[in-house]
Amino acid sequence: MNILVINAGSSSLKYQLLDPDTGVLLAKGLCERIGIDGLFTYKPQVEGKQALDAVSVAMPTHSEAIQAVLNALVDKDNGVLASMSEIDAVGHRVVHGGESFASSVLLTDEVLKAIEECNPLAPLHNPANLIGINACTAVLGDKVPQVAVFDTAFHQTMPAVAYTYAIPYEYYEKDKMRRYGFHGTSHRFVSARAAAMLGKKIEDLKIITCHLGNGSSIAAVKNGKCVDTTMGLTPLAGLPMGTRSGDMDAGVMEYIMAKYDLSMKEMMNILNKKSGVLGISGVSSDFRDLDAAAAEGNKRAALAIDVFCYDVKKYIGSYAAAMGGVDAIVFTAGVGENSPALRKAMTEGLEYMGVTALNDEANGKRGQEIDVSGEGSKVRVLVIPTNEELMIAMDTAEIVKAL
Numbered sequence: 001m002n003i004l005v006i007n008a009g010s011s012s013l014k015y016q017l018l019d020p021d022t023g024v025l026l027a028k029g030l031c032e033r034i035g036i037d038g039l040f041t042y043k044p045q046v047e048g049k050q051a052l053d054a055v056s057v058a059m060p061t062h063s064e065a066i067q068a069v070l071n072a073l074v075d076k077d078n079g080v081l082a083s084m085s086e087i088d089a090v091g092h093r094v095v096h097g098g099e100s101f102a103s104s105v106l107l108t109d110e111v112l113k114a115i116e117e118c119n120p121l122a123p124l125h126n127p128a129n130l131i132g133i134n135a136c137t138a139v140l141g142d143k144v145p146q147v148a149v150f151d152t153a154f155h156q157t158m159p160a161v162a163y164t165y166a167i168p169y170e171y172y173e174k175d176k177m178r179r180y181g182f183h184g185t186s187h188r189f190v191s192a193r194a195a196a197m198l199g200k201k202i203e204d205l206k207i208i209t210c211h212l213g214n215g216s217s218i219a220a221v222k223n224g225k226c227v228d229t230t231m232g233l234t235p236l237a238g239l240p241m242g243t244r245s246g247d248m249d250a251g252v253m254e255y256i257m258a259k260y261d262l263s264m265k266e267m268m269n270i271l272n273k274k275s276g277v278l279g280i281s282g283v284s285s286d287f288r289d290l291d292a293a294a295a296e297g298n299k300r301a302a303l304a305i306d307v308f309c310y311d312v313k314k315y316i317g318s319y320a321a322a323m324g325g326v327d328a329i330v331f332t333a334g335v336g337e338n339s340p341a342l343r344k345a346m347t348e349g350l351e352y353m354g355v356t357a358l359n360d361e362a363n364g365k366r367g368q369e370i371d372v373s374g375e376g377s378k379v380r381v382l383v384i385p386t387n388e389e390l391m392i393a394m395d396t397a398e399i400v401k402a403l
């Protein structure tokens, strides 16, 4: 089966073509500067086929971008498919499903309307996701089934005690203001892989999944269901991130806005784009740059790393408390998968909850699923590369096969 996975942004579109049954990736790439000057990247994963790297292709709208993707996939020299009819279905990443979607769903007119109703909750992302869906329909027609996979869906199992904000309840009732959580596809994928690695049923496990990348979030997964997560109504909440502040006293906003005469839009731009480890360090949002700067004695870079690791550790402790224990801690995404030093720092001092010092040799490995727990650890510490596209393709295949 061939599933085309689409992640559409307002001026960009990432794509992968893969087989969900085998996990084999056939091609991937990116359309950038849609509506501007159109750049197209195509990376076939089949021997002997040539890639295209940021070549100019006119893409006034997302429809031309999708058409460029399809043209590349069936190109007679460098394509990976004989014809478009070999695409069995399309899976779309959709950021916000609000309270309407607790799982992935076949796209119908009714579903599209319900997604549109979630637009106010993610005004930067959902409309772009919908444009991607509509562009696919315009180019592929309605014979190819399409599925929506939501970043928020996995977290819909959270109990009210975890998702309710302590503000007047009418804002929940009237405006749906509550914790939703994001990166759900990744948390679901790695928690399922963790259970497989441990040879246990996910229903019997308490897992803390740490998705630590440019955007970061942690989830508490009890018996296969998410019971809490760090992100909130928006992906600004929880941990400090590359450029996002994470949780912070709302009073700080009032003070800064009043003193520097900033609008709400300017303040939100600071919290989303200029804060996090970039804001603390003044160096970079990239942990590799921070590591290098800290190694050269930059104290603010070191402080940024310390604040990040401290907060991760604090959430691990609080989620163990929320679940009444923990069997496994999973690290995934850019930082979680690639930084042995940070994994070590984030798990130091957790002996009280049964986590011993990591196994240095295992912790030094990269690019594979690996158990990095130290000797005698009651809690397994796992590194699991995430694969949101594969999860989207698997969901899409499951829904399409049942049609």
Ligand code: AMP
Pocket (backbone or CB within 6 Å): 212, 213, 214, 215, 242, 285, 286, 287, 288, 333, 334, 335, 338, 339
């Ligand atoms: P992601 O958003 O999952 O792609 O993660 C991107 C982030 O991973 C980058 O901002 C880097 O800070 C981080 N990262 C990637 N490789 C490493 C590494 N070897 N050491 C530390 N951080 C890394």
